[in-house]
Amino acid sequence: MSVFDDLVGQERVVSVLRDAAAAGAQALAGGRGMGMTHAWLFTGPPGSGRSMAARAFAAALLCPDGGCGHCASCHQVDAGSHPDVESVRPEGLSYSVKQTRELVLRASGAPTQGRWRIVLFEDADRATEQAANALLKAIEEPPPRTVWLLCSPSPDDMVITIRSRCRVVTLAAPSSAAVAEVLVRRDGIDPATAAFAARAAQGHIGRARRLALDEEARARRDAVLSLPRSLTGxxxxxxxxxxxxxxxxxxxxxxxxxxxxxxxxxxxxxxxxxxxxxxxxxxxxxxxxxxxxxxxxxxxxxxxxxxxxxxxxxxxxxxxxxxxxxxxxxxxxxxxxxxxxxxxxxxxxxxxxxxxxxxxxxxxxxxxxxxxxxxxxxxxxxxxxxxxxxxxx
Known part of the structure; x- marks a missing residue:
């Protein structure tokens, strides 16, 4: 069992993140916190698992065993209750400079459990220009034990000054077969329904799960797909x-x-x-x-x-x-x-x-x-x- 188990079809990415977590642990053991890459940018198409990969990496950085998936730290990160992980997602159309400055201030504190203080910033591409400038300053000169994990559909969605200071991790859309296998294994969905949902979701794992389990989601999709044949005038x-x-x-x-x-x-x-x-x-x-x-x-x-x-x-x-x-x-x-x-x-x-x-x-x-x-x-x-x-x- 590992925190990376649900990253479907992302073997290369998992290898990179495992190695980075191990390197981070070695840097801490040697008293070299600054030997760790302090800004990461997770990119990939919708449903590829950007946020999931970032969260798994956060767990691996904080876990004594590199992301075992069963210790208290791993469970806390997964549940969103770890005191050293701040998960942020813009609720509205964008993320304001005021919110970003408050976030930067919180992120500057020392970790409470002696390892890393991690900021997981979903939909970072929705930051306004002023917010991006405030974020840039924090990434340029981070505290020695703060790690920023930014998520965006594409590197080009982030301003180049931020992108150039991040290590980019690119995820690919998983195959329908891989998504269906996860639905069967993790959620107990029957193979036929899992195959249908995986095809319809086009590799989007979260959407595939909703289509497989939520009748209303299937009804909304049917209503949309009935439109082309109804457009007669x-x-x-x-x-x-x-x-x-x-x-x-x-x-x-x-x-x-x-x-x-x-x-x-x-x-x-x-x-x-x-x-x-x-x-x-x-x-x-x-x-x-x-x-x-x-x-x-x-x-x-x-x-x-x-x-x-x-x-x-x-x-x-x-x-x-x-x-x-x-x-x-x-x-x-x-x-x-x-x-x-x-x-x-x-x-x-x-x-x-x-x-x-x-x-x-x-x-x-x-x-x-x-x-x-x-x-x-x-x-x-x-x-x-x-x-x-x-x-x-």
């Missing part, structure tokens, strides 16, 4: 776009509603809402108006991010569907992500040309770019749907 295209956007909004509301209420109630309690006595109650609530506004802004940003992520996942499913159509049209001997919808794939392949399919894939890519550029989601998705429904030769 402008009216149906507009209606399909509206359904996609509303589904994303509903998912964001479901994911944030209860959490928003809890956070708001806790903040109101801190500022004395509901208290009685002279000087309490409304006076303290008014005093916390600024904090309440800041919380509301964070909550709104978080909901927007979840909505965008949900829409982007739907667009990726659509893109995979049309890639499969193109593969059928060209007779390419490749595994189809949507083999379970072979009837729809064959029908669209007969009704259209490879050129049309390529234009539709381009329309989906353009929609994703527009959403990243803060274009109104409804307008961006409507334009895409109309392009998908176009019947021009």
């Amino acid at each position: 402008p009216a149906t295209c507009i209606a399909a776009a509206e359904r996609l956007v509303k589904a994303a909004e509903a998912e964001a509301a479901a994911a944030t509603g209860e959490l928003d209420e809890k956070e708001t109630a806790e903040l109101r309690q801190i500022y004395g809402d509901g208290s009685s006595g002279k000087g309490l109650g409304k006076g303290l609530v008014r005093g916390g108006a600024g904090a309440m506004k800041e919380l509301e802004d964070r909550q709104k940003s978080r909901a927007t991010r979840i909505k965008r992520d949900s829409l982007d996942l739907a667009l990726l499913d659509l893109m995979a569907f049309y890639r499969d159509v193109l593969a059928v049209q060209l007779g390419a001997p490749v595994e189809l992500a949507n083999e379970d919808r072979r009837g729809d794939l064959d029908a669209l392949a007969r009704e259209s040309t490879p050129e049309q399919t390529l234009r539709r894939i381009d329309a989906i890519s353009e929609c994703r770019e527009r959403l990243t550029a803060n274009v109104n989601p409804q307008l961006a998705v409507e334009a895409m749907a109309l392009a998908l429904g176009a019947r021009r030769p």
Whole structure:
């Protein structure tokens, strides 16, 4: 058993991280903390296991046996409760300079258990320019026992000044067979369901697990993949776009509603809402108006991010569907992500040309770019749907 066991299809990366953890332990034993690489950048496509690899590496650095997977330290890192590991992920659209400076200050402290103090920064590419500058200063001159583990889809997503100061670890998307094997071994999923989920998730381990275990996730995917055959005219295209956007909004509301209420109630309690006595109650609530506004802004940003992520996942499913159509049209001997919808794939392949399919894939890519550029989601998705429904030769 090891903390690296669930890194599917990443043998080369595991070897690099094991060696680095061993070198770090030797540096500490020799009193040479600065002999350790203090900034790492984990990159790879969505679902490749960037964050999982970074967390496993953190456990290996802190474990007396290099990541045994069964000691108290390994269990604490896995549970997110280790006192020397700070795991950070932007809740909203970006990570602000204020949050980064606070993080840098916390990271500058000495480790409490005598080894390393580790900051695991997921979605580091979402840091604003000012936040990236604050992060750069911390990486340039880190305390001797602080290790930064940054995660980003691509090295190019990070500013070059940060990228050049990090050791880059690149993960590849695992094969469907490797993902299916993990689902069967780790989660007890039957082989047929595991194979379907692994193909549909295109190597994304977390998504494959959700598709295998969550009926609602499968239903959302089916709703998205039913769209191509329904786009028979402008009216149906507009209606399909509206359904996609509303589904994303509903998912964001479901994911944030209860959490928003809890956070708001806790903040109101801190500022004395509901208290009685002279000087309490409304006076303290008014005093916390600024904090309440800041919380509301964070909550709104978080909901927007979840909505965008949900829409982007739907667009990726659509893109995979049309890639499969193109593969059928060209007779390419490749595994189809949507083999379970072979009837729809064959029908669209007969009704259209490879050129049309390529234009539709381009329309989906353009929609994703527009959403990243803060274009109104409804307008961006409507334009895409109309392009998908176009019947021009």
